[in-house]
Each structure stands twice: as structure tokens, then as C-alpha cells.
Amino acid sequence: MLSRTAENLFWVARYMERAETMARLLEVGARIALTPSTGHGYRSEWESLLQASGTADGFSEKYGDPVQRNIESYLFFDRDNPSSVVSCIERARENARIVRTAITGQVWDTLNTAFQEIRQIERQPRSEWEITELCEWVARQSALLRGAMDGTMLRNDGFFFMNLGYALERADNTARLIDVKYFVLLPSVEMVGSGLDNYQWQVLLRALQSYRAFHWAYGGELTASKIMHFLILNPASPRSLISATRKAMHHLDNLESFYEVEPGTGLPQMRAKAIMTELNQTQVAEIIDEGLHEFLTRFIGEVGQLTALVQQTYLSGDAR
Amino acid sequence: MTEYFNEMFDGGQVRQPYSGLDGWMREMPSELRAMKQAEAEALFRRIGITFAVYGEGGDPDRLIPFDMFPRVFTQPEWRKLERGIKQRARALNAFLLDVYGRGEIVRAGRIPARLVYQNDAYERAVSGFIPPRGIYSHIVGVDLVRTGPDQFYVLEDNCRTPSGVSYMLENREIMMRMFPQLFRENRIEPVDGYSDALRRTLASVAPAKCDGEPTVAILTPGHFNSAYYEHSFLADLMGVELVEGPDLFCEGGFCWMRTTEGPKKLDVIYRRIDDAFLDPLCFRPDSMLGIPGLMDVYRSGGVSICSAPGAGVADDKAIYTFVPEMVRFYLGEEPLLENVPTWQCAKKDDCKYVLENLSELVVKEVHGSGGYGMLVGPKSTKEQIENFRHKIEDNPENYIAQPTLALSTTPTFVEEGVAPRHVDLRPYCLVGEKVELVPGGLTRVALTEGSLVVNSSQGGGVKDTWVLAE
Numbered sequence: 001m002l003s004r005t006a007e008n009l010f011w012v013a014r015y016m017e018r019a020e021t022m023a024r025l026l027e028v029g030a031r032i033a034l035t036p037s038t039g040h041g042y043r044s045e046w047e048s049l050l051q052a053s054g055t056a057d058g059f060s061e062k063y064g065d066p067v068q069r070n071i072e073s074y075l076f077f078d079r080d081n082p083s084s085v086v087s088c089i090e091r092a093r094e095n096a097r098i099v100r101t102a103i104t105g106q107v108w109d110t111l112n113t114a115f116q117e118i119r120q121i122e123r124q125p126r127s128e129w130e131i132t133e134l135c136e137w138v139a140r141q142s143a144l145l146r147g148a149m150d151g152t153m154l155r156n157d158g159f160f161f162m163n164l165g166y167a168l169e170r171a172d173n174t175a176r177l178i179d180v181k182y183f184v185l186l187p188s189v190e191m192v193g194s195g196l197d198n199y200q201w202q203v204l205l206r207a208l209q210s211y212r213a214f215h216w217a218y219g220g221e222l223t224a225s226k227i228m229h230f231l232i233l234n235p236a237s238p239r240s241l242i243s244a245t246r247k248a249m250h251h252l253d254n255l256e257s258f259y260e261v262e263p264g265t266g267l268p269q270m271r272a273k274a275i276m277t278e279l280n281q282t283q284v285a286e287i288i289d290e291g292l293h294e295f296l297t298r299f300i301g302e303v304g305q306l307t308a309l310v311q312q313t314y315l316s317g318d319a320r
Numbered sequence: 321m322t323e324y325f326n327e328m329f330d331g332g333q334v335r336q337p338y339s340g341l342d343g344w345m346r347e348m349p350s351e352l353r354a355m356k357q358a359e360a361e362a363l364f365r366r367i368g369i370t371f372a373v374y375g376e377g378g379d380p381d382r383l384i385p386f387d388m389f390p391r392v393f394t395q396p397e398w399r400k401l402e403r404g405i406k407q408r409a410r411a412l413n414a415f416l417l418d419v420y421g422r423g424e425i426v427r428a429g430r431i432p433a434r435l436v437y438q439n440d441a442y443e444r445a446v447s448g449f450i451p452p453r454g455i456y457s458h459i460v461g462v463d464l465v466r467t468g469p470d471q472f473y474v475l476e477d478n479c480r481t482p483s484g485v486s487y488m489l490e491n492r493e494i495m496m497r498m499f500p501q502l503f504r505e506n507r508i509e510p511v512d513g514y515s516d517a518l519r520r521t522l523a524s525v526a527p528a529k530c531d532g533e534p535t536v537a538i539l540t541p542g543h544f545n546s547a548y549y550e551h552s553f554l555a556d557l558m559g560v561e562l563v564e565g566p567d568l569f570c571e572g573g574f575c576w577m578r579t580t581e582g583p584k585k586l587d588v589i590y591r592r593i594d595d596a597f598l599d600p601l602c603f604r605p606d607s608m609l610g611i612p613g614l615m616d617v618y619r620s621g622g623v624s625i626c627s628a629p630g631a632g633v634a635d636d637k638a639i640y641t642f643v644p645e646m647v648r649f650y651l652g653e654e655p656l657l658e659n660v661p662t663w664q665c666a667k668k669d670d671c672k673y674v675l676e677n678l679s680e681l682v683v684k685e686v687h688g689s690g691g692y693g694m695l696v697g698p699k700s701t702k703e704q705i706e707n708f709r710h711k712i713e714d715n716p717e718n719y720i721a722q723p724t725l726a727l728s729t730t731p732t733f734v735e736e737g738v739a740p741r742h743v744d745l746r747p748y749c750l751v752g753e754k755v756e757l758v759p760g761g762l763t764r765v766a767l768t769e770g771s772l773v774v775n776s777s778q779g780g781g782v783k784d785t786w787v788l789a790e
Contacts, residue, residue, distance in 0.1 A: 003578045004567050098543045101556035109366065157580060259581055317567070317578020 001102070003317030006161045008099040010315065012092050012111070013165030016142050019088035021173035023138035025049050026075055028180065028207040030131050033068060046071050052180035055081055072131050077122065085138055089118050104152040107145065114141040139209075157258050164251040164310065171244035171303045175296045177204065178231055201227045208239050225284045228292070233282060241299060242279045248272055248306070255314070268309040275302050325468050325728040326740050327391070337392040337788060338731075340506040344499075345389070345731065345738060353388075353733065356498050360386050363494050385781035386491065388498070391730045391743060391763040398787045401464070401472065401747070402757050404657035407647060409460040409749040412479055412634045414650035416456035420447050420630060425649050431642045436633060440687070443595060443630030445602050449619050452525040453752070456628040457635075458590075459485075459518070460749040464657070466728040473660045473725060475744065477643065479635040480627055481592050484762040484782075485748050486550040489514060489557075491784040492760070507789040509759035514748070515557035521752030522558075522588045528621035529573070534587035537561040537577065539568075541593045541609055551592050565597075570613035575623040588624045595629045637686045637720050638664065661723060665716040674721040675712065678705050681721040683712065696772060698724050727772055730783070732765055742766045744774050745785065759787035 029049045046066045050056040055074065058081055063070045076085045093115040096103055121129065121137075146166075153159045201224055205211040210230070217236060218226050232241045249272040256263055264270070287295045328338040364383050393401070418424050419436050420443075426433045436442060461482025463475040492511050496503055519536065526534035540551040542564050555562035567578050568586065576583035596603045602615040617623050633639065641662050644655040663670035663681075674681060683695040695708040712719050729740035747761030763783040764774035774780040 001580045002561055002563060002567055003580055004564065005561075006580045094543070098552075100552050101562065112366070161580075255580075314580045317580075317583070 001157050001161075003315050005099045005102050006157065007311075007315040008095040009102060009158050009161045010165040010310075012095045012099075012103075013162040014169040015088040015092035015095065016111075016145055017166050017169035017173060018083060019085045019092065019138055020142040021169075021177065022053060022075055022083060022085045022088065023135040024207045024209075025053055025177065025180070026072060026131055027135045028177075028203055029068070029071065030135075031203050031206065048180050049075070052176050053083055054176070055083055073126070076131070076134060085134075086118055086122070089114055089138075089141070102158050104148070106148040106152045110141070110145045110148045114144075117141075155254075157255060160251045160254045160258065161314070164248055164255075167244050167248035167251060168303060168307050168310070170239060171241055171248065172300055174208070174231065174239050174241055174244060175300050175303070177208065178228075179293060179296045180204070204231075210237060210239065213237065225288070228287060229284045232287065233279060233284065242276075245272065245276050245279060245303075249276055252310075266313060268306060268313055271302075271306045271309055275299075275306065324726050324740070324742070325466065325471075327466070327728050327730045327743075329731075337394045337397070340502070341390065341392070341731075344502060350737075356388060357733070359498060360388060360494055363497070364490070384487065384776050385767055386494070387732050387741075387765055387767070387781050387783045388495070389731050389733055389738065390495065390502075390784045390786050391745075392786045392788065394788050395790045398759055400656070402759075404472075404655070405460075405462050405747055405749050405757060406755045407651065407653060407656050408462060408474065408477065408643060409457070409751050409755060411643065411646040411650050412460060412477060413455055413457055413751055415646045416479075416628070416631055416634050417450070417454045418650070419633065420449065420456075425646065428649070430645050430649055431639070435636075435638050435642075439633050439636055439639070441595075441630070441632030441636055443633075445615055446619070446628065446630045451628045452527055452624055455525055455751050456631040458521055458525065458626040458751050460751060461746050462657075462749065464745045464747070465725055466743075466745070467726050468728075472657060474643070474657050475660060476637065476640060477635045478746075479631045480594070482746065482748060483547045483550055483592075484746060484764075485514065486553045487782045488748070488760055488762045488785065490553075491762075491782055495784045506786070509787040509789050511758045511760040514758045515554065517750050517756050517758065518554070518590075519558040519560070521750040521754075521756070522590055522624075522626055524753035525624050525626065526587050527624045530587040535560075535577075535585060536588045536590065537563045537586055539563055539565070539589050539591040539593060541597070545592075547592065554590075565593075565609045565611050568611045568614075570611060570617045570622075573617060573620055573622045575611065575614060575617050586623060588626065590626045595632065598625070598629060637662075637684060638666070641720075660725060663721045665712055665719040665721065670721075671712070671716045674719075675709060678709060680724060682724050683708060683719055683721045686718055686720060692777070696724065699770075699772065724772070727766075730763075730765070732767070732781075732783075734767070734769075739769070741769070742772050742774065743783070760785045 026049070029046060033046075046068060047056070049071065050059050050066060053075060059066070059071065059074050062078075062080060063074065074081050074084065078084045079087055081087060093111045096108060096111045100108055117137075121134070149159065149162060153162075202211065202222060205214050205227060208231070214222075214227065214230050217230060217234065230237050230240065234240050235242050235246065237243060249269065252266065252269045252272055253263065256266055256269065264273070328335055328341070334342045361383060364386060415425065419426070423433075423436070425431050426436055457479035459482060461478035461484070463478065464472050465475055466472050488511060522536045523534050536558070537560050538551050538555045540548060540562055542548070545551070552562050561577060563577060563586075569576055569578070569583075575586045575589070577586050591598065593609060597609040599612060599614040600606070600610040601612045603610065614623070614625075615629070618625055618629070641659065641664065644659055647653055647655040663674050665671040665674055674683065677697075678695070679697045679700075681697045683697070685693045695704065697705065700708075727742040727744065730743050731738045732741035734741070743763050743765045745761050745763050747757055750756045763785045764776070765781045765783055766772060766774045766779070767781045768779055771779070776782070
């Protein structure tokens with residue numbers, strides 16, 4: 001497969017996952033906005049969304065003060081924001097169009113339809129849309145794409161590269177979502193474990209559509225450390241960091257065996273394995289000791305390095 | 321008032337080729353028609369067959385209008401065209417081989433040296449090089465118009481990278497899907513052999529240094545190109561890679577593709593980019609599109625390029641006038657297809673005649689394409705004509721003129737029902753080990769009433785083109 005084709009496929013998945021994350025972030029914001037907060041008001045919470053999505057600078061340049069309506073527009077519709085839902089869906093579709101022949105008709109259909117629908121949505125007055133409806137629409141598109149891939153694609157390198165894109169993007173995005181929680185949602189250290197703190201964790205779980213899953217998995221009281229365990233270290237949680245890493249490793253293995261390379265010898269695998277080993281041996285208490293923000297920042301960096309190795313090994317066409 | 325040849329109706333009589341469509345047309349309720357038209361559009365959009373028109377704003381993903389009324393040729397009509405087109409494709413290739421070799425036709429005084437060697441499309445970089453099988457133009461698109469039952473004219477030749485073949489194939493697919501009964505009732509020659517024939521043609525011109533099954537790829541300028549859909553469509557049909565410049569590099573006398581498993585040798589490039597963008601070392605140092613070193617690899621027999629660099633010198637509008645001469649000179653035959661009489665504004669007498677008769681003529685730029693920069697005298701205002709007169713006077717060498725041809729019409733679905741609209745035809749001739757032509761081509765139709773400009777960039781549409789089996 002052409003390296004560029006592999007790269008386009010990889011990015012189709014990354015952009016769709018990113019669109020979904022953006023939508024989920026907006027959902028978090030919308031939900032928080034419905035709840036009174038103590039002391040801080042709402043302002044800083046919206047800011048935290050911008051921080052977490054890495055779009056704070058672009059936003060303040062364009063709009064200045066974080067007003068809910070503007071943030072929603074910026075994160076969902078704005079083409080000046082490369083990470084907005086609309087930008088991501090357009091790019092996912094454009095990447096797919098470039099490699100139209102490397103995906104199945106149904107996968108293309110899903111992306112193309114999402115693209116056509118979003119243009120429809122844009123044409124309607126904003127007041128006709130509830131932001132939560134829009135977010136649900138995005139989550140549905142994302143699910144449709146995964147279903148179409150799973151149901152119709154050959155299990156060859158193209159499929160593995162797409163899934164690898166999903167896994168790496170998800171690892172990165174989940175870490176960033178948890179980081180929002182850390183960043184501003186938590187007004188002060190004294191509030192750890194307080195009623196407010198737990199409520200905000202709850203919002204995060206809901207945004208990840210994991211609220212019920214969490215209860216099935218743990219039962220009993222919501223505590224910060226249980227939730228951290230669920231979102232970071234629990235292999236049963238589909239969006240946890242460990243699940244995403246494991247999925248990345250799985251598809252790197254698939255690629256090796258597809259290309260008939262000796263197992264476990266590739267640089268990306270070795271790096272993925274190292275991340276995995278560390279996650280396997282980590283306890284929640286250790287994360288709290290290190291500092292959640294510090295831990296997440298380190299993790300995001302490691303995933304970035306792993307992505308760079310994938311790029312070098314497969315997507316540049318230079319190596320080997 | 322000009323009389324136009326109507327390909328379906330001769331007075332009130334239905335001409336024989338169209339007898340199978342008369343009932344179909346009359347019996348189709350208008351609701352069904354609207355439904356089918358919508359279905360066709362949905363299919364096109366879904367498959368992604370769009371073309372991009374830049375610089376006009378609006379949606380760049382535009383659909384080419386598809387007219388469901390087929391255009392029909394009988395077997396004898398087609399055989400005559402086929403022989404003429406193949407003859408022309410052979411002569412054009414013989415000409416190219418000659419002018420990059422000894423230039424016999426110039427020495428014999430049949431074509432002015434200036435037109436050949438000072439032509440912008442003449443590539444000095446390949447002079448003296450003989451490509452595999454001596455073929456320069458592997459896909460020749462010949463644009464034809466019809467003015468009477470037996471009267472066809474060649475409007476122009478396309479020796480570089482004629483586009484539109486994907487429409488020929490997709491129009492047929494969609495017609496078969498929407499109107500299967502038409503294909504049961506009429507015996508229509510299939511066109512779906514084109515992709516196999518194209519692949520065979522490309523593989524048959526593998527370079528000297530290639531042993532074993534040649535690896536073929538299509539080289540595209542990228543997804544912003546208006547014909548990108550076609551490039552990816554053909555790559556998919558042939559099962560070959562679709563590459564861009566940055567996917568390729570040259571090393572050790574070969575051209576390589578960057579793949580996820582490391583470099584893979586490439587033997588035949590079907591390029592859909594212009595000569596100027598092939599190799600920045602050879603042509604344009606400022607180009608980001610090319611592959612540095614490609615021309616060296618090409619000249620040393622490491623890779624084949626289709627069409628060969630330099631092929632453009634044969635389809636220039638000034639050279640066009642001499643194609644019948646090429647047929648006589650190289651093949652010793654009389655041309656089976658006629659050229660449109662052409663006045664060269666570069667010649668004094670011709671130019672005088674053109675300027676005196678602007679309101680009757682079609683004037684084109686020598687290097688123009690896509691229906692841009694031309695004047696259709698009878699359809700233009702006085703002001704437009706005067707503006708154009710200045711242009712010609714300023715730079716006569718840049719223009720040629722032809723009589724306004726009475727293009728034939730075929731029935732076409734329009735808002736009010738069915739009405740005659742003007743059409744042309746572009747068949748695609750493949751030149752490799754064999755010279756082949758699938759029975760069909762792209763019929764372009766000027767959808768605006770009375771218009772003679774069929775280009776898609778100017779509001780033209782397309783039709784399925786049938787050749788009836790005997």
C-alpha cells in the first residue's frame with residue numbers, strides 16, 4: 001500500500017474520533033452550564049473546555065471573552081478552528097475522497113452522507129438546533145462509520161491503519177478530556193472528594209457515555225479514585241487509556257503479521273509495549289502522587305512519540 | 321436560417337438507429353422521467369462523480385449534467401468512424417516519432433519547421449529518444465462533430481491526456497441500472513472492456529529494463545484537480561495505484577513508489593499531469609508537483625511515461641491543419657476523416673479573410689482548451705466581435721478560425737419535454753501493442769437551446785453513447 005494512502009486512512013479515523021471528542025466536550029460544557037457552581041460562576045468552566053481542546057488561543061483571538069454561544073459556534077461550526085466538528089468531518093471526508101478506492105462503498109457513503117448532512121445543518125438557523133442534539137448527531141456518525149468499517153472492510157493493512165488512527169486519537173483525546181476535569185473544574189485541592197468534585201466527575205463520565213458502565217463495573221459510591229481507575233486503568237472501559245493503548249498495540253501487531261515481519265521487532269510496537277507495561281503496573285494512588293495533570297501530560301507526550309514512530313516506519317515511505 | 325441535421329428525426333420520420341427509442345420516449349410519463357432524473361443525480365453524487373470548476377465560487381463539487389436520452393450509432397456508421405480514428409491515431413504517432421527523430425516530414429517540406437520546432441509543446445529534452453514501441457500518444461481522444469448523415473469532421477485531436485472516459489463508462493452503468501429494458505430490447509455493444517484494454521495497452525509499453533509483469537500506476541496532480549475522480553476511478557478499475565509526485569522518487573536508474581513496506585519499483589506511469597510538472601530538474605525548477613530525476617530514468621529506459629513527454633506537439637491547433645498531410649505522408653493512405661477547414665491568422669491572407677468575416681466564424685486560441693477564449697461569431701454581439709478583433713490584430717499568431725459548423729442535434733430531455741440539442745463526440749483510441757477502440761465514446765451536449773458550445777465548463781452535459789450491434 002502507498003504510504004500516503006495509509007496516511008490518509010489513518011487520518012480519516014483520527015479526524016472522526018476528534019470530531020466525536022469535540023462533540024463530547026461540548027456536551028460536558030452544556031451540562032455543566034445547567035448546574036450552579038460555587039464561587040467561580042460559569043466562566044472558568046467554559047474556558048477549561050477551550051484549554052482541553054487546545055483551542056483557547058484561536059478562540060480568544062477571534063472572540064475575546066468566552067461566551068457559551070460563541071464557544072459552541074467555535075467548537076462546532078467554525079472552519080477557522082481546525083479542530084471544530086465541521087472542520088474534522090470535512091477533513092475526514094476529504095481524506096476518504098483521496099483514497100476513495102481503498103475504502104468500501106459503505107464506508108465512503110457514511111462519510112459522504114455525514115458531510116452532506118452537516119452542510120444541511122449549517123444552512124439552518126442556529127436557533128433551531130439544540131447543542132445536545134448536534135452532539136448526539138456527531139456521536140451517531142462516528143458509530144455509523146465504525147460499524148461500516150467493521151462490517152464491510154477487508155482485514156488488510158488499510159483496515160489496520162484506520163483502527164490504529166482511532167486508537168491513538170482516542171488515547172490522546174481521553175487523556176485530554178480527563179485533563180479538563182483537572183484543569184479548572186476542580187476549583188481547589190481542598191475540594192477533592194467533596195460533593196462538588198464528585199458531581200463534576202460524574203459529568204465527565206456522562207460525557208464519555210460511561211456513566212452506567214461505571215456503575216455496572218464498580219457499584220456503590222462514586223469516588224474520584226474509582227473514576228480515575230475506570231477512565232485510565234480499567235481494560236474493560238472502552239475509552240480508558242489502557243484500552244486505547246491496547247487497541248493500538250493490537251493493530252500494530254496485525255500490521256506486522258500482515259507484512260510478514262518478525263513479531264515485536266518494529267519500533268512502534270516496542271514503544272507501545274513500554275507504555276502498556278507501565279499502565280499495567282500503575283496504581284491510582286501513584287497517579288495521585290505524581291499529580292493527575294502531570295501524569296496525563298506525560299502520557300499525551302508518550303502517545304505523541306508513538307505516533308511519530310508510526311509515521312516514520314509506515315507513513316513516510318522512507319524507512320525499511 | 322441554418323439547417324441542422326437531427327440524428328433521430330428526418331422530417332416526421334424516425335431514423336432507423338433511433339427506432340428503439342421512439343416508443344420509450346413517448347411512453348415515459350413525465351413523473352417517471354423526473355423520478356429517474358433525480359435517481360441518476362443521486363447516483364452520481366453518491367459515487368462522487370463530480371468535477372470542479374474553479375474561480376467561480378459556489379460549490380466546487382459540481383455534477384456534470386447527465387441527459388438520459390442516449391445518442392445512437394449504427395454498426396456501419398461506427399465502423400467508418402473507427403477506421404478513420406485508428407488511421408488518425410497511427411498517423412499522429414508516426415508524426416511524433418518522426419519529429420523527435422530525423423524530421424522527414426519537415427525535410428520534405430510538408431510542414432513548416434517553425435510550427436514544429438518552435439512550438440511550445442516541442443520537448444527538446446526527448447529529441448532523439450525512442451519510447452517503447454515508438455509510441456508517444458497511447459490514448460488519443462479525437463473530437464468529432466457531425467453535420468449530416470455521412471458527414472463527420474474532426475474538431476481537434478487530444479494526444480496528451482484526454483479526459484472524460486470515466487463518464488463514458490459511468491453513463492452506461494447508470495443507464496443500464498435505470499433502464500434495463502432498453503438494453504434487453506436493443507442490442508448495444510458494451511464499453512466496459514475499456515479498463516482492461518487500457519491496462520493491456522499500458523503494460524505493453526513497459527520499458528526496456530523491466531522484466532516480468534510491469535507495475536503500472538496513474539500519476540495525478542492530486543485531489544484538488546477537477547478530473548481527480550476520473551483518475552481514481554480508472555486506477556480502481558485497473559487495480560493499479562494512484563500516485564502523486566511526492567509518492568515517487570528516483571534512485572539507481574529506476575522510479576520507486578513509497579509504500580508501507582518500503583520502496584516498490586514502478587515501470588509504467590500513466591500520467592495525468594502536464595509535461596512541465598513531470599520533473600523539476602528538467603522542466604520547471606519551481607514546480608512542487610514533479611519527481612526530480614524522472615526524465616533521466618525515462619531516457620535511460622527505467623520507466624515508461626504515457627503519454628510520452630513531448631506528445632503535445634501533435635495536438636496543437638496549428639499542427640492540426642496538417643494531420644491529413646501526415647496520413648498521406650506516413651501511411652500512404654487518403655484520410656478517412658475530414659478536418660474542418662481552418663484559417664491560420666498567422667498567415668496574412670488567412671488573417672485578412674478572418675477579420676472580414678468574424679461574424680460568421682469560430683475563432684479559437686491556438687493553445688486554448690475547455691471552450692475558453694473563443695469567439696462564436698454568429699452567437700456574439702457586435703461589441704464582443706469588435707473586442708475580439710483587437711485581440712487578433714494584436715497577436716494574430718495566437719488564433720485560428722473555422723467556419724461555424726452546423727452541429728447535428730439529438731433529442732434531449734429539457735424542461736418542456738424533449739427537444740433537439742447540439743452534440744459532439746469524443747471516442748478514445750488506445751495505441752499500444754494493438755490499436756483499439758471500444759465501441760462508444762463520450763457524447764457532450766450543449767444543454768442551452770441553440771448553443772454550440774458543449775464544454776462542461778460552459779454548461780454542457782453528457783449522454784450515454786450507443787453503438788448498435790448487427
